Amino acid sequence: MMIFLIAFLSFVVLASVGFFLTGGGGSEVAAKRAQAIAVGAGTAARRKSQRGAASKTPEERRKQIMLQLKESEQRERKARLSLNARLQHAGLTPNIKTFWIWSIALGVIAALIVLMLSRIPLAALGAGFAFGYGAPRWWLSFLANRRATKFTAIFPDAIDILVRGIKSGLPVHDGLKVIAKELPAPLGPEFQRLNENIAIGMGLDMSLEKMCERMPTPELRFFTIVIAIQQKTGGNLAEALGNLSNVLRSRRMMREKIKALSSEAIASACIIGVLPPGVGITIYVTNPGYMGPLLTDPRGNLMLLGGAVWMMCGILMMRKMINFKF
Structure with a gap:
């Protein structure tokens, strides 16, 4: 009987000590954990609100604008490559079949006219390519820029x-x-x-x-x-x-100011670009025998081709120098 009584009292004492250690201490730890969770939730909410406020700052808006500008520029570059987009930019009805018919007809007419006047097949081929492929696209670019x-x-x-x-x-x-x-x-x-x-x-x-x-x-x-x-x-x-x-x-004011400041350079580039072919045409009209070998002799044709290539390189270089982006 004494053994059972001692065992019962020992059980009660151990249970009381265990309840004290687990119940009281556990409640304090639980309270501390709850407080930590509450503080963490408040900190997370404050961080989220700060991020939300930061997303509306001018710096964040500027970043969003720059990102959208880059995306729109990439889409614009891809769109410029298509003929349908060029027709839309010029304000015309996007009918590619009609555009190609008119381009081919214009190229054939230009090639026939140059062939009848000069009797040089290479010059006729170049004129046909220039008027059949280059001139229509230049006209589309002109209409698009004016619009x-x-x-x-x-x-x-x-x-x-x-x-x-x-x-x-x-x-x-x-x-x-x-x-x-x-x-x-x-x-x-x-x-x-x-x-x-x-x-x-x-x-x-x-x-x-x-x-x-x-x-x-x-x-x-x-x-x-x-x-x-x-x-x-x-x-x-x-x-x-x-x-x-x-x-x-x-x-717009900056564009007009740049145009006024660069007008002298543009005029000089135009004069320099037009002067060599203008002088050549004038000499051919006044003295055809002097310029005749350039058109009839193969070596003269080669010299004309080389001169045209170098003139094109010079014109593109001058265009690069006077083409201001703003």
Whole structure:
């Protein structure tokens, strides 16, 4: 009996000591763990809020804008390689079959005319290639550059209209409709297509991307990126667009200043490039016998070919020197 009593008392003492060690200490450890978890959760929440706040800082927005600019430039470079995109940039109906028919017809006519006048097959082949392949693409580039220049000249006015509409309480879509109605071509029709894409359910960002494909200008890319950043991070859209309008006008003033400062170099390059062939044509008209061997003798043809190659290299070098990017 004494053995059972001693065993029972020992069990009670050991159970009490164990409960004290596990229960009291465990509750304190559990409390400390809960406090640590709470502190860790608060720290994580603060870090998350700090990252969220940092993502809206001007530096982060600038990084996002630079990233989107690089992506848009890569897409633009790929789009410039296709003939369909060139036709769209020029404001023409993208009909590649018709373009090739007219190009081939123009090349054949030019080759026949040069062959009848000079009786030199090599010159006729060069003229056919120049007028059948080079001239149509040069004309597309000329139309595209003229159209982009007109678009850029009145684009700050369109942004000002949109800013005034936003400040007066109008939605962005209503401001885009006003731009499409009030401003002339090519800006008005482009914004009309933008409104039509939005009306059929396409998002504003996607509609602006389609518009950039038709009009690949840096100013329109800036506008697209500002709208996209504002939709993701929020902010005062009227203030952002107002700053963009001031930047675009400053770019235009800088462009005109560079054009005025480089006008002398451009005129000198044009004179130097036109002078050798002009003098050669003048001598041939006034004294055909003096320039005749260059056209009839194979050695003269080789000399003309070498002169043309060197002239082309010089013209490209001068173009590189006077072509300022801004």
